Amino acid sequence: MSEADAARDGAAGSGAPALEVDRVSFAYAGRKALDDVSFTVRRGRFTALLGPNGAGKTTLFSLITRLFDAREGAIRIAGRDLAKTGASALAPLGVVFQQPTLDLDLTVRQNLRYFARLRGLSVKDADRRIEAQLERLAMAERIGEKVRALNGGHRRRVEIARALLHDPEVVVLDEATVGLDVPTRRTIVDHVHDLTRTRNLAVLWTTHLIDEILPGDDLVVLHRGRIVATGTAEGVVAETGAPDLDGAFARLTRAPDGEAAAR
Amino acid sequence: MMPPSVSTPTLYRRAFVGIVSRELLRFLKQRERFFSALVRPLVWLVIFAAGFRAVLGLPIQPPYPTYITYDVYIVPGLVAMIQLFNGMQSSLSMVYDREMGSMRVLLTSPLPRWFLLVSKLFAGTCVSILQAYAFLLVAVALGIKIPWMGFLTILPVMALTGLMLGAVGMLLSSTVRQLENFAGVMNFVIFPTFFLSSALYPLWKMRESNYIVWQLCQLNPFTYAVEALRFGLYAKVNGFALSIVAVTLVVFLAGAIFGYNPSRGFQVRKSGGGE
Numbered sequence: 001m002s003e004a005d006a007a008r009d010g011a012a013g014s015g016a017p018a019l020e021v022d023r024v025s026f027a028y029a030g031r032k033a034l035d036d037v038s039f040t041v042r043r044g045r046f047t048a049l050l051g052p053n054g055a056g057k058t059t060l061f062s063l064i065t066r067l068f069d070a071r072e073g074a075i076r077i078a079g080r081d082l083a084k085t086g087a088s089a090l091a092p093l094g095v096v097f098q099q100p101t102l103d104l105d106l107t108v109r110q111n112l113r114y115f116a117r118l119r120g121l122s123v124k125d126a127d128r129r130i131e132a133q134l135e136r137l138a139m140a141e142r143i144g145e146k147v148r149a150l151n152g153g154h155r156r157r158v159e160i161a162r163a164l165l166h167d168p169e170v171v172v173l174d175e176a177t178v179g180l181d182v183p184t185r186r187t188i189v190d191h192v193h194d195l196t197r198t199r200n201l202a203v204l205w206t207t208h209l210i211d212e213i214l215p216g217d218d219l220v221v222l223h224r225g226r227i228v229a230t231g232t233a234e235g236v237v238a239e240t241g242a243p244d245l246d247g248a249f250a251r252l253t254r255a256p257d258g259e260a261a262a263r
Numbered sequence: 264m265m266p267p268s269v270s271t272p273t274l275y276r277r278a279f280v281g282i283v284s285r286e287l288l289r290f291l292k293q294r295e296r297f298f299s300a301l302v303r304p305l306v307w308l309v310i311f312a313a314g315f316r317a318v319l320g321l322p323i324q325p326p327y328p329t330y331i332t333y334d335v336y337i338v339p340g341l342v343a344m345i346q347l348f349n350g351m352q353s354s355l356s357m358v359y360d361r362e363m364g365s366m367r368v369l370l371t372s373p374l375p376r377w378f379l380l381v382s383k384l385f386a387g388t389c390v391s392i393l394q395a396y397a398f399l400l401v402a403v404a405l406g407i408k409i410p411w412m413g414f415l416t417i418l419p420v421m422a423l424t425g426l427m428l429g430a431v432g433m434l435l436s437s438t439v440r441q442l443e444n445f446a447g448v449m450n451f452v453i454f455p456t457f458f459l460s461s462a463l464y465p466l467w468k469m470r471e472s473n474y475i476v477w478q479l480c481q482l483n484p485f486t487y488a489v490e491a492l493r494f495g496l497y498a499k500v501n502g503f504a505l506s507i508v509a510v511t512l513v514v515f516l517a518g519a520i521f522g523y524n525p526s527r528g529f530q531v532r533k534s535g536g537g538e
Contacts, residue, residue, distance in 0.1 A: 065371045069526040091373040101365045103285070105292040110285075117281025118372040120274035162368075 016079050018043050018170040018202030019064070019091075023074030026059055033059040033223045036074070040201045041170060041218070046193050048213045048233075050204040051222035052253050056125070057206045060222070064204070078169050091119075094163035094171035098178055099166065100155055104148040108158050111147060112165060119166040124175045126165070133161035137191065140218050142156040153184035160188065164195070171195070177212065185212070193217075211246050223253045278374055279382045286386035290393065300348065300394045301401065304341035306404060312337055324465065326497040337401055338409070339493035340462025342395045342417075343485065346454045347456060349391035349448050358439055359509070370523075376522045384433060384516070395421055413496040419507070420495030424488040426506050430515035437522025449451035454493030460486040461493075484511040 017040035026034040034056045041047045041141040051057050063070045066082055066089075075082045088128045101113050109130060115127030130217045134140040137157040147155060156176060163171050173192065177185040189212050205212065213219060219236050221229040231253050233245055242248040269277070277307055290297065312334035327335075343442075354435055361364035369379055397413070431452075460480045466486070470477040478485050487507035494501035 014404065037355075065367070066525050067367060067370060068309050071526075087375050088373045090371055093371070095371050097367050099367075101368050102364055105289060106285070110288060113284045114281050116369060117277045117284075118369065119373070120269040122277070 017041060017076075018205060019172075020074070021060070021064070022074045022076065023068045024060070024063060024075060026068070026070060026072070028059075033225050034063075037222070037225070037227055039220045039227060039230055040052075041204045043169065043202045044196050044200045045194045045218050046203045046205060046214070047218040047220060048248065049204055049220045049222060050208065050210070050213065051206075052208055054224075055208075055253075056225040057208075057220040057222055058174060058189060061098075061172065061206055064172055065093070076082075076202040091166075092169040093095075094166070094168035096159050096163050096171070096173040097177045098158075098174040098176070100159075102155055102158060103145045105146065107144055107146055108134070108150070109143045111158065112162055115162045116165055121166065127167050129167075130161070133164055134158075136220055137161050139231055151247050153188070155169050156180060156184075156188060160191070168201070170202040170204070172206075174206045175206070175208070177207070177209070189214075210249055213245060221249065228252045267312060275374065275378065275428070278372065278378075279385075282379070282382040283368070283386040284485035286390055287393075290390045296352070297394065299383045300345060301397055303348065303436070304344055304398050305401060307337065307341055308334055308407075309405065310413070322389035326494045326499040326501075329499070329521075335407055336465070337463060338399070339496050340409055340460070340489050342398065342403075342492050342496075343424060343428075343460075343462055344457055345395050345398055346388075346391040346421065346428045346488070347453060347485065349387060349394060350428035350430075350432035351435075351453055352432075353390075353429055354384075355449065357433065357436040361436075370525075376523055376525065380433060380523055382519055384426055384429045384519075387429045387432075388422060391425045392418070393422050395460075397497070406448070407494060410498060412498045416498040417492060417495040420491050423505065423508050423512065424492055427484065427488060427512040427515065430512050430519055433519035434515045434522055437519050456483065456485045459483050460489055462486075462489045484508065487511075 014031050019041040021037055024034055025032065025039045037056075037060060039047075040209070042055050049057055049060070064075055064077075064082075068089065069083055071187050077089050082089045091224065096189070103114070105107040106114070109127075112130045112133075113126055116129065121129065125233075130143070131140060134143055137160065138162065139154060139157050142150060142154060142158075147158065160173075160176070163173075171192075176192075177188055180188070192203055192205065193214060197211050207213070213233050215233060217233050219229065219231060220227060221236065229248075233240065236252075237243075237245055237248045238246040240251045242251055265371065309441060315333045341523070357366055360369075369383070370376070372379060399417075435448055435452065459476065460483050461469075461480065462485070466477060466480055469480055484507060487504040490501050491504040491508050
C-alpha cells in the first residue's frame, strides 16, 4: 500500500471496515472459483472490484449477499460475521444485482414498497423514503408507472433507489451498468460516487469496465479467483509500471497462472 | 434518514405481509393466469365429466349422503388440480425469479431462509384458494350442488392441501437449476400425480381394473389431498387423509428449506460459476 493510500485510510476510512472479505475460498464441485481472497471496503470509499469475465466476481458477490455461504474464510458486514450471525447480518447491506430484479407487472412504488416491507419499514416511512430516493434520482414522476414501461436506465435507477431505501452502510453493485448506453452509464457511475461522499457510504462496485473507475477510487483486481492487485487506482498503475489503468489491467490479467506484478 | 429500527416480531410481520401482498398483487395483475387457472378445470368439468357421466355410475359412498353424478364427484379433484397447478406454477416462477433475479431480492433479506420460504409458500396458497373459490362459484352456476356450509369448511382444508402442493413444488424448484429443465419436470410430476389419484375415479374402481395402479394411487399423497377436500366440501372431516397431507407437507417443506439453505442446499452444490 502506498503512503497516499495509507493517508486516505486515515481520512475517509476511520474505524472498522464496512465490509471485510477475509481469506475466502470457494469451489464448485472441486473447481476452485475463489482462492484465499481478502480485502476491505471502507466507509466513504468507492471500491471497484475489477476483473475479466470468469474472474470470480459474481461468485464473490453471491457470497457477500449470502446467496451461498463461504465455507472457507469469513465475510463481515459492519463488523458482523455472515456465517456466525446469519441473515440478520445482511441488514446494513444494500444490493444491486447484475440481472434485473424488479417485477415488471408492478409499479415502481409497489416494487419499492415490497422491498421496504422486507426490511421492516412501515408503509408511511417507506413511502417517505421512496419519494425522497426517487426525487434524488430524478425518477419521482415515474412512481406510479409499471416497471415494464421504463427503459433500462430508469429501471437501474429504481434498483439503486431500492438498495438505498433502508439507509444501508454498505452498497454492493454487480456489473450495474451492463446493457446501458454510455451517457446513462456515466450518470449512474457519477451518482454512486456521489453517494460515497455525501452519505459516507461504503460502495463495492464490481465491473470489467475500466472507464467506470475514477482517479482516487480503491481498486481490487481479481483474476482467476485470486486477488492480483489492491490499492488506489493510481497506486496499482504505479506498481505495475504501466502508463495507465488499461495497461495495468492488461498486465495484471495476462499472467497465465494468475500471479501478478502488484499485490 | 435513519435506518429502520424495529422489533423482531414487527420485522417478521411486515415482511410476511409484504410477501403475501406482492403475490396477490401479481395475481390480480396477471389476468391471463387467473383465466387459464379457471378454464383448465372447467374444461374437465364441462366436457370430460359430461362424457363420463353417461358411462360411469357411482354408488353411495362417503362423504356423499346419496347418489351423485360424475360431475359432482370430480369437483374436489378439480379443486386439488387447481392447487397442484398453482403449486407447480409458483415453483416455476421461483426458478425463473432465481435465474432472472427477483428471487434474489427475497433471499438477501435479513430474515431466516425458512421464514422467507414459508411466507412465499403461504402467499402461493392464498392465490390457489382464490382460484379454487372462483372455480367453485362457476361450478355452482353450472348446476353442481354444493352445500353452502362446504364453502366455509373447505377453507382450512384448502389451506393445508395448498401448502402441501406448494411445498412439493418448492422442493422441486430447489433442485432444478435452469428454467428449461423445469418444464420436463413439471410434466413428469403433474400428470402422474393427477391421474394416479382419486381425483377422476373412485379408488375402488381402480382396484377392480388394475391392482398395481391402485397401489400406486394409495401411495400418492395427492389422493389424500383430494379426499380431504372431498370431505371438507361436504362439511365432514377425513382425519386420516388430513394426517397424510400434514405429514407430507412437513417432509417436503423440510426438504425445500434444506434445498434453499445457503450452506448445504442443492443449488450450492450444483451451481456452476457465473463469473
